[in-house]
Amino acid sequence: MQLLTRPSTRMARLRHGAAALALTLLVAGCGSLEQSFQRGYVVPEGALEQIPLGSSQEQVLIVLGTPSTVATVSGEAFYYISQRAEKAAAFMPQKVVEQRVIAVYFDKDRRVARLADYRLQDGKIFDFVSRTTPSGGSELSYLTYLFKIIGTQ
Structure with a gap:
């Protein structure tokens, strides 16, 4: 059972990391748009x-x-x-x-x-x-x- 939990935790971390990176890029781009x-x-x-x-x-x-x-x-x-x-x-x-x-x-x-x-x-x-x-x-x-x-x- 532990083997099944690890890949899903790893995938969740990757998704959260990708979402955080996308949000950071979006916010960084908006700061200098004026x-x-x-x-x-x-x-x-x-x-x-x-x-x-x-x-x-x-x-x-x-x-x-x-x-x-x-x-x-x-x-x-x-x-x-x-x-x-x-x-x-x-x-x-x-x-x-x-x-x-x-x-x-x-x-x-x-x-x-x-x-x-x-x-x-x-x-x-x-x-x-x-x-x-x-x-x-x-x-x-x-x-x-x-x-x-x-x-x-």
Whole structure:
């Protein structure tokens, strides 16, 4: 009878060991699954401080590079668009955690008239440079359109 008990005990140990190994691998893999995705333009540290009011359009291109899009609505403006999303696991959908639009507005002489750093704060577009919410008009409708486009990707 002892001979019959030993193989079954040995098999049970093997099953428990295999289950423990599988569980360990599964848990170890889950610990590092959180991923972050950056899309669009990444603002270099201190880049906005290198563009004082009155800077030329060429200087903006040297410091910030090619804009994501250019607008000619009531003057010329460069827009640098970015979005950061995260997902907790490979099978989970991405969740947008930050959307940002850097806007550089030029006067008729192609000199920087104003800089703006638009992000969403409490569900509203907010300029983190002037600390204001843009008023209605063509600028707000264009920014709303940009945030809707990058929010769907």
